[in-house]
Amino acid sequence: MSAGTPQAGDAGAIRPLVRVRGLKKSFGSHRVLDGVDLDVAEGSVTVLLGPSGSGKSTLLRCVNHLERPDAGFVEVAGEIVGYRYRDGRLHELPGREITRQRTQVGMVFQQFNLFPHLTVLENLIEAPVAVRGVPKPDAVAKAGELLARVGLDGRQSAYPRELSGGQQQRVAIARALAMEPRLLLFDEPTSALDPELVGEVLGVIRDLAVGGMSMIIVTHEIGFAREVADQAVFLDGGRIVESGAPADVLDRPGNERARAFLSAVL
Amino acid sequence: MSTSAEPAEAIGITESPHRDLAAQRVIPLRHPGRWIATAVVVVLAAQFVHGLATNPFYQWGRFGYWFARPVILRGLWVTLEVTALSAVLGLLGGVVLALARLSHNPVLRTVSWVYIWLFRSVPLIVVLLILFNFSALYRTLSLGVPFGPSFFRFDENKLATELVVATIGLSLNEAAYAAEVVRGGILSVGRGQREASAALGLPRWYQFRRIVLPQALRAIVPAYVNQLIGLIKGTSLVFYVSLLDLFGQVQTMSSTYPGDVVPLLLVATAWYVILTSLVSLAQYWIERRLRAGERG
Numbered sequence: 267m268s269a270g271t272p273q274a275g276d277a278g279a280i281r282p283l284v285r286v287r288g289l290k291k292s293f294g295s296h297r298v299l300d301g302v303d304l305d306v307a308e309g310s311v312t313v314l315l316g317p318s319g320s321g322k323s324t325l326l327r328c329v330n331h332l333e334r335p336d337a338g339f340v341e342v343a344g345e346i347v348g349y350r351y352r353d354g355r356l357h358e359l360p361g362r363e364i365t366r367q368r369t370q371v372g373m374v375f376q377q378f379n380l381f382p383h384l385t386v387l388e389n390l391i392e393a394p395v396a397v398r399g400v401p402k403p404d405a406v407a408k409a410g411e412l413l414a415r416v417g418l419d420g421r422q423s424a425y426p427r428e429l430s431g432g433q434q435q436r437v438a439i440a441r442a443l444a445m446e447p448r449l450l451l452f453d454e455p456t457s458a459l460d461p462e463l464v465g466e467v468l469g470v471i472r473d474l475a476v477g478g479m480s481m482i483i484v485t486h487e488i489g490f491a492r493e494v495a496d497q498a499v500f501l502d503g504g505r506i507v508e509s510g511a512p513a514d515v516l517d518r519p520g521n522e523r524a525r526a527f528l529s530a531v532l
Numbered sequence: 533m534s535t536s537a538e539p540a541e542a543i544g545i546t547e548s549p550h551r552d553l554a555a556q557r558v559i560p561l562r563h564p565g566r567w568i569a570t571a572v573v574v575v576l577a578a579q580f581v582h583g584l585a586t587n588p589f590y591q592w593g594r595f596g597y598w599f600a601r602p603v604i605l606r607g608l609w610v611t612l613e614v615t616a617l618s619a620v621l622g623l624l625g626g627v628v629l630a631l632a633r634l635s636h637n638p639v640l641r642t643v644s645w646v647y648i649w650l651f652r653s654v655p656l657i658v659v660l661l662i663l664f665n666f667s668a669l670y671r672t673l674s675l676g677v678p679f680g681p682s683f684f685r686f687d688e689n690k691l692a693t694e695l696v697v698a699t700i701g702l703s704l705n706e707a708a709y710a711a712e713v714v715r716g717g718i719l720s721v722g723r724g725q726r727e728a729s730a731a732l733g734l735p736r737w738y739q740f741r742r743i744v745l746p747q748a749l750r751a752i753v754p755a756y757v758n759q760l761i762g763l764i765k766g767t768s769l770v771f772y773v774s775l776l777d778l779f780g781q782v783q784t785m786s787s788t789y790p791g792d793v794v795p796l797l798l799v800a801t802a803w804y805v806i807l808t809s810l811v812s813l814a815q816y817w818i819e820r821r822l823r824a825g826e827r828g
Contacts, residue, residue, distance in 0.1 A: 330731055332731065365733050369732075377724050379722075379728035381728070397733045
């Protein structure tokens with residue numbers, strides 16, 4: 267489990283799995299991320315909170331290079347994401363290298379984004395077979411295990427449209443896990459779900475946390491955040507205004523905006 | 533205003549307390565207008581069919597004589613050849629143009645845009661006639677560096693048989709329209725699909741081939757079949773570049789047998805209807821196969 271937030275450049279400290287430094291990103295003239303620094307320890311759960319437009323989804327999407335930062339960098343497992351550091355400068359990586367880096371990081375989206383023309387099984391084995399070269403029978407067996415883990419074994423031949431939102435999101439989690447990532451990113455995984463389906467998805471994520479999976483989760487489920495997070499981070503206006511143990515951030519926020527937001531959502 | 537007992541009384545249910553309202557049959561509303569319209573249409577249709585069958589003007593005997601004559605079938609074969617080649621080449625060209633228009637490269641984007649704009653602006657018959665007269669404009673066609681050495685050299689006069697001119701003209705035209713059809717199909721696939729496949733580490737070309745294209749095809753197929761039907765009928769223009777397709781043979785035979793003009797035109801009509809019907813049938817089958825995932 268995480269020992270809070272290690273200080274950047276701590277000599278002798280275990281290198282965190284994810285290091286974000288000075289991350290900036292603008293869409294047009296709108297600055298979405300304005301210098302973000304963040305560490306995520308291996309095996310820990312970090313929850314990103316904040317009002318909409320605060321930059322939490324963009325921060326998450328920079329971690330697997332779905333967004334290109336304007337300045338600063340994200341490092342996962344000791345490698346800078348999307349760039350190579352050489353001769354004191356950052357050089358953009360070719361697509362093939364970015365693709366390789368992404369295989370280490372799984373992502374679960376708000377809208378599930380399952381492939382509608384493929385069955386549940388095909389959704390799960392597509393990437394392992396195509397990218398990692400896993401033999402198909404092995405991938406099929408693995409898919410069965412993962413589906414059992416998210417409580418959907420036996421639904422292999424269903425198409426996504428035949429499943430409820432909660433089931434689709436659990437398949438999406440299984441699909442991300444099929445690549446055996448070192449880190450899982452969740453972008454508001456329960457925001458598109460009917461209230462009665464939220465619990466089943468949170469249950470799966472909770473099991474992953476207990477199993478020691480490294481995760482960064484953007485969510486508005488404050489109760490869930492308090493329960494599973496090792497670290498809670500509150501963003502506002504593209505900056506981290508509050509971070510630390512969930513109890514401190516959620517229950518005794520020092521920042522004015524954080525206090526207002528949390529009292530509104532609780 | 534009303535107490536709880538009143539509404540039931542108001543619609544008269546209490547008048548027949550013995551009858552169970554839930555067991556009543558519903559009497560459907562009559563639609564006399566529909567019956568009148570149906571009668572008018574049926575009469576008109578019957579008159580038309582009667583006219584077709586009995587009017588000696590159509591000369592159905594001659595129709596039977598010409599329908600499967602070798603000269604007509606030769607023309608039909610040319611029509612099929614030109615259509616098939618142009619459909620395939622046009623679609624390939626359309627995919628390339630669509631990808632160019634969606635690319636990040638501004639030069640490719642512009643070139644693709646200009647091409648589509650140009651070929652959608654110029655009538656097909658003009659394109660065909662320009663190509664037909666190409667040998668007068670360019671005596672040789674060579675592939676190489678502009679103003680520099682050339683690698684290949686074709687003698688235009690040998691290259692340009694009527695079939696080649698017709699196929700090139702139709703393909704160039706078809707590609708411009710197909711490009712828009714394909715582009716629309718690709719854009720109809722949500723951005724989340726591409727992001728999800730990128731996040732899984734699928735390579736770009738693989739994302740396009742396995743995830744985006746199969747979903748885009750659902751939007752592409754109906755629109756492209758429409759396009760294809762236009763192409764089948766568009767091939768009748770190749771007559772003007774001396775290629776004897778179905779329509780060309782009908783025209784030639786008409787000038788030799790002036791009395792058979794109408795039955796010959798009916799023969800052409802029948803064959804075009806048969807061809808487009810076969811294409812529509814193929815569309816039905818393809819769409820059914822692509823619908824996997826929409827229903828069980």
